[in-house]
Amino acid sequence: MKSSFYFALRSLWWRHIKGPLKGNTFSTGLCFSCGQKSYFMYSHEIKDTNIQIGSDGGLSEEFMAAAAEDENHCCTLCMKNRRTRTHAKAVLETMECKSQEEFAHKLKQQNLCILEAAHESIFFSTTPLPVKNYILSCFFGPELKSGSIIKNRRHENLESLSFENASLDMVITSAVLEHVNNLESAFKEIHRVLKPGGSHIFAVPIDSKLKCSRRRAELRNNETINLFPPIFHGDTLLDKKILVYHDFGADFAKMVNDYGFKIQPFSQTDSGLFGVPIFMSKKI
Numbered sequence: 306m307k308s309s310f311y312f313a314l315r316s317l318w319w320r321h322i323k324g325p326l327k328g329n330t331f332s333t334g335l336c337f338s339c340g341q342k343s344y345f346m347y348s349h350e351i352k353d354t355n356i357q358i359g360s361d362g363g364l365s366e367e368f369m370a371a372a373a374e375d376e377n378h379c380c381t382l383c384m385k386n387r388r389t390r391t392h393a394k395a396v397l398e399t400m401e402c403k404s405q406e407e408f409a410h411k412l413k414q415q416n417l418c419i420l421e422a423a424h425e426s427i428f429f430s431t432t433p434l435p436v437k438n439y440i441l442s443c444f445f446g447p448e449l450k451s452g453s454i455i456k457n458r459r460h461e462n463l464e465s466l467s468f469e470n471a472s473l474d475m476v477i478t479s480a481v482l483e484h485v486n487n488l489e490s491a492f493k494e495i496h497r498v499l500k501p502g503g504s505h506i507f508a509v510p511i512d513s514k515l516k517c518s519r520r521r522a523e524l525r526n527n528e529t530i531n532l533f534p535p536i537f538h539g540d541t542l543l544d545k546k547i548l549v550y551h552d553f554g555a556d557f558a559k560m561v562n563d564y565g566f567k568i569q570p571f572s573q574t575d576s577g578l579f580g581v582p583i584f585m586s587k588k589i
């Protein structure tokens with residue numbers, strides 16, 4: 306574990322040397338991922354890379370520009386982007402907590418159980434969240450059994466979770482669902498493992514210009530069939546590119562409600578539901 310001195314030094318390096326050299330600009334605010342007052346860096350390089358990622362995908366320009374914004378504005382202390390920081394804020398607000406310390410305390414005191422299905426958590430905390438109450442799982446491949454431990458991480462496949470019915474208070478997925486092959490199974494599984502009234506707080510890319518959500522790719526007999534030109538998103542933990550299986554459009558909220566949730570966007574961005582918005586949905 307690197308010290309807070311390391312992160313402070315890294316922040317200074319980005320703010321005063323590397324960032325300005327690259328023409329990056331900065332804004333300030335409270336980072337809900339690391340809980341620190343920080344500087345957020347707008348990188349032209351990240352913007353160009355993100356627009357390039359979806360350029361052949363048949364998605365609207367408005368969507369690509371908005372998504373590139375959400376994946377930018379990284380905190381110079383913890384390097385979490387705007388989507389991740391907003392997601393952390395949504396979780397804290399849903400839990401009615403003002404800080405991560407309060408959040409960690411509430412999890413322990415009320416013995417709550419949260420699953421974050423992500424290779425990298427939306428939180429970057431100097432106060433570690435209690436491991437028993439906050440499970441950070443990883444997906445290592447469809448052939449593995451959920452609940453097994455691989456490389457010191459718990460493997461969970463959203464299409465077949467290892468948790469008991471109604472055993473979790475919250476499930477968190479940040480920019481994960483677009484990479485799941487069988488979306489219906491994933492939503493049904495999340496619904497199954499949540500307690501009644503439990504929440505699924507998640508971020509997904511939404512192109513509201515797309516009337517109907519659609520598959521970009523599917524797995525048939527363990528073989529990937531691309532229905533549209535493939536789009537890949539980066540994964541820092543596994544250091545590889547992950548294929549996008551679904552494009553989500555204007556019908557997305559209705560689709561989620563049909564699985565037995567009551568969904569609402571966490572906050573409206575300037576561009577409405579373009580980009581990678583955060584949703585809060587409750588099991589009903």
Ligand SMILES: [Zn+2]
Binds near residue numbers: 336339340341383384
């Ligand atoms: Zn931060």
